[in-house]
Amino acid sequence: MKKRKCLIAGNWKMHKTPQESVNEALKLVSMLDEKDFEKYDIMIAPPFTSLSLVSESIKNKNIALGAQNIYFEAQGAYTGEISAQMVKACGCTHVILGHSERRQIFNETDDFINMKISSAISAGLIPVLCIGETKSERNSNKTLNVLDKQVQNGLKAISVSTGNELVIAYEPVWAIGTGETASPEQVEEAHFNIRKLIEKIYNKNVADNIKILYGGSVKSGNAKELLSLENVDGALVGGASLRAEDFTGIIKA
Numbered sequence: 001m002k003k004r005k006c007l008i009a010g011n012w013k014m015h016k017t018p019q020e021s022v023n024e025a026l027k028l029v030s031m032l033d034e035k036d037f038e039k040y041d042i043m044i045a046p047p048f049t050s051l052s053l054v055s056e057s058i059k060n061k062n063i064a065l066g067a068q069n070i071y072f073e074a075q076g077a078y079t080g081e082i083s084a085q086m087v088k089a090c091g092c093t094h095v096i097l098g099h100s101e102r103r104q105i106f107n108e109t110d111d112f113i114n115m116k117i118s119s120a121i122s123a124g125l126i127p128v129l130c131i132g133e134t135k136s137e138r139n140s141n142k143t144l145n146v147l148d149k150q151v152q153n154g155l156k157a158i159s160v161s162t163g164n165e166l167v168i169a170y171e172p173v174w175a176i177g178t179g180e181t182a183s184p185e186q187v188e189e190a191h192f193n194i195r196k197l198i199e200k201i202y203n204k205n206v207a208d209n210i211k212i213l214y215g216g217s218v219k220s221g222n223a224k225e226l227l228s229l230e231n232v233d234g235a236l237v238g239g240a241s242l243r244a245e246d247f248t249g250i251i252k253a
């Protein structure tokens with residue numbers, strides 16, 4: 001029996017209009033039952049434009065709502081940006097930060113992500129800090145160093161007291177949207193090391209409580225094996241979270 005309750009989180013990326021998002025969220029609600037919620041915490045992260053409507057449609061349904069990004073300032077002349085306070089007011093409890101698509105396509109650095117984590121926690125949101133190595137970093141045996149650096153820099157001066165204020169998602173870049181999944185040994189090694197580092201930065205209690213999710217081509221066929229690993233406390237799911245049938249397939253696996 002796991003110490004930590006697993007979180008299954010769906011990242012819808014830039015998919016679905018508000019109405020399509022509501023339809024999918026309602027379908028998800030109809031496909032989940034009490035047993036699923038006993039076993040898992042469930043979160044979905046639709047695009048910004050769908051947050052308010054989806055929030056209304058999943059009210060009192062045990063499904064948490066996440067944003068996919070924020071800017072670190074609360075308000076101001078930052079055309080096109082959205083703050084932690086704004087997504088919180090739309091019903092979000094979580095925010096995905098440092099996703100590899102943000103790091104690679106939008107050049108987000110560890111320092112920038114660190115400022116957003118600080119802002120999210122101050123606003124009462126739970127950041128899901130995404131970290132992961134590229135294929136060439138793995139091939140040159142740099143994986144654990146890369147992960148250490150992303151955790152250390154991402155959490156610089158972030159105070160955490162219980163470990164429930166924050167979630168970490170290990171997402172090897174080469175496994176995202178590729179159909180290629182890290183092996184159970186690779187996943188457990190990374191998660192074990194992340195938890196050890198969290199113990200070093202904070203303390204054992206925080207390390208024991210913090211949820212460390214795996215992400216990268218998770219689907220119903222591989223979820224059971226990955227989720228049963230000792231240091232894996234859930235999954236961050238991209239492609240397979242877009243259809244309620246696939247997402248619930250993972251949850252029920």
Ligand code: PEP
Nearest residue numbers: 176177215216217238239
């Ligand atoms: C992701 O984008 O966080 C992700 C894990 O995507 P996928 O499940 O499609 O690999």
